[in-house]
Amino acid sequence: MTATSPPLQVAIVGVGKIARDQHVPAIAGEPAFELAATVSRSGGLDGVENHADLMSLLDARSDIAAVSLCMPPVPRFEAATRALAAGRHVMLEKPPGASVAEVGTLERLARAKGVSLFATWHSRYAAGVAPARAWLSDRSIRSVRIAWKEDVRHWHPGQAWIWEPGGLGVFDPGINALSILTGILPGPVHLTKAVLSFPENRDTPIAADLSFTSASGMVVEAEFDWRQEGPQSWTIDVETADSALSLREGGARLFLDGEEQKVEGPGEYPGLYRRFAELIEAGQSDVDTSPFVHVADAFMLGERRIVAPFHE
Template sequence: MAYGTTSRKIALVGIGKIARDQHLPALQASDDWDLAATVSRSGAIEGVEAHDDFDAFLTARPDVEVVSLCLPPQPRFDYAKKALLARRHVMLEKPPGQTLAEVHELERLAAKQGVTLYATWHSRMAAGVAAAKSRLVERVVQSLRITWKEDVRKWHPGQEWVFAPGGMGVFDPGINALSILTEILPEPVHLVSAELEFPENRDTPIAARLEFTGNVGAVFDWRQEGPQTWDIEIETNKGSIALRDGGARIEVDGAEQKLLDHPGEYPSLYARMAQLVANRESEVDLAPMIHVADAMTLGRRITVAPFEFDKETT
């Protein structure tokens, strides 16, 4: 089947906030995909065949050749492994797993089974990212500063998994910034130091400060209320470049640049997945996750006030 000539059947696994907010609209707007089934213990989508057991789904629907895993990272490896062993193509939400070793094993298994594995980084698909990357090719980066501050209560309401081991804490959004960083820089950088703030009652950090080679730094914080900040500011030998709103906008020397019409981050991911499946190729870039692993290794732990999703209990 040639890419783009007809739709492929796909299943969404894990019907939570990200699936409803991003994956479902992207699939509904795409001619490449036919949402044939969902798998979730607690959620469903009206008009779509629903399953609550993944093993039973794999047995019952061999015609659904692609699964998109929207689960939290903690259970994702087991689901992805089962899907790959059943020779299904697999699309992974970010981060692609709890650990680097998990994803390396999935990559090995996908190659052995002859199916596609796509570790997605949605922020790389933001409208301004490609423009920033192209402008940096002929410039020397003198400094780069990331400021990524948002309200965890708004974006992950009551989702305790983000503070559990494997949930990554503030690196769940922070890895989006790192995915852009590793996409746009002409030369790679590596982490040299980090400070990680852990609420005294939590297992993952709520804030982080990172310093990399090449005069690159980042500040992540999950406690920002009001306006949210997702900025990357770059000074070069030929002026300044800034990505705003998570890469949706680009400024050059302080002036906002007009961008071409953009389909959106998740529609772009699903278009890329369609290409990969058609070509029987995989795409697994772990550079953003390596930076997170390095931060957990090098980071100095700072204990801060306890955090609860319910403000009345803090």
Template sequence: MTAICLVGIGKIAVDQHVPAIGGSADWELAATVSRAGSVDGVQSFTDFDQMLSERPDIPVISLCLPPVPRYDYAAKAIAAGRHVMLEKPPGATLAEVYALADMAHAAGVSLYTTWHSRMAKGVAPAKAWLADKTVTGVHICWKEDVRRWHPGQDWVFAPGGMGVFDPGSNALSIITEILPMPIHLRSAELFFPENRDTPIAAHMQWTQNVTGDFDWRQEGPQSWDITVETTTGTLSLHDGGARLLIDGNEVAAGADREYPALYDRMAELVKTNASEVDLSPMLHVADALTLGKRNVVAAFHF
């Protein structure tokens, strides 16, 4: 088993990363770094530099921090000769992730920009089914309750936090994976609470008749759906990609293995010092923030 250090012990780390590592035959959670969180039975640090110095035996770092501070941690880890795994979105900007990729290549270590929704059970068969199809239209409906999934986490509304595009990048990671043709953004409407710096909702229009509605104010049932119309039938993904239907017939459904699958892939990359850096979902976010018409809506408070 390979020793790994988990940095940032917040909700996503506790809910997803810790169980995924614990259930893997490839990994041993050897240390954590966090200002407040820890994992029972695992050595904990509050200082990343101290961990790098005292635990040279840990070759892999998984960063679960918010996007803004992630670059500095990743750069230090790479400089120390460690392989690095980045929670999505992989950074606060495109340029900094490209810089990390160059650093990792020069250092001969692996860098993995993870997109967990691509590992959902319905995504790979959806991609295969669409490969030879002519797509006539796509609609994304990605609406959830920020209070449920990011309770009290003000960083998501701070510059670099990406707002609704934090969960929205999950949908963008799926469409950039499954669509058989390229798309680019033509227009966007962004909705900013009057007291926040990032959008709480967005409507987007791409080429190829692709549209998307994203909203962080959805109460009750949550919506993580993508519908793809083709000349030969309709494909739909639900529950964030876990369920696949073709012409209304269930094709794929199953238990969530998104994060275990990410760690399976990281193990493969580390064995060969290979990297996997895909920023295509972030390109659409950057384009939305460039092209988007800003609308101010009511203040938001947790």
């Protein structure tokens, strides 16, 4: 796509809060795309063509080159499979699916069909993340401490699916921290211990304490909690051999040895759509499952603790 190319027609599938708050304005600000249609049983968006299901859209609009899947993770595999099979480029909201294996299946299908698949991690596009990655690239890291605490009632009101199997619970926001972690560290880490707190009336955890290590012995400790009241916390603190780095407000602010740095960027979701356009232009896919693997490992290794029931 060049500056004079017409924008690609894109459709949003699943018009919920994240689509309205983030995807719609991001598409509006990205010259490479034009929002041509939606798929929503609840009516879609004013002034935008809407279809009741994905197959109706695919049958009716062969001109739509790309679809952005914003529904919950459990039904996403079927929708992505149909869109890829129809030769459409696909963007996946995070997490990219309900299981790690199904994401691999989608990647292979995209390759076979010659289309782009983008498994997105929006927090990696926060303004401080790329500078943090560059700063840490040649440093010896001793430890990392993550505190990701928010009020689920405020940020996810009435979203019952997050408490059901496949909904991830506190890992829905926690995976954002893991996407930043895996995006800024110069090498991999693996989970060694997890304690998961499940409300007695829910099927997914409301809190999690995680421990990781690396081949060099670096230690990472992460605390995720959905019961936070008052100030919310989305912080990653990194100690190196000679200095310290801190990402705050979900990666939007960067501090080096306590001094805030000036960081700039297009914004998380505008960054995603810019990257999606680049992938389509290059005929490539971007499917990094490393944050998702850490979540899967937490459920595999995690000690399960039952805590007080959760009610909206």
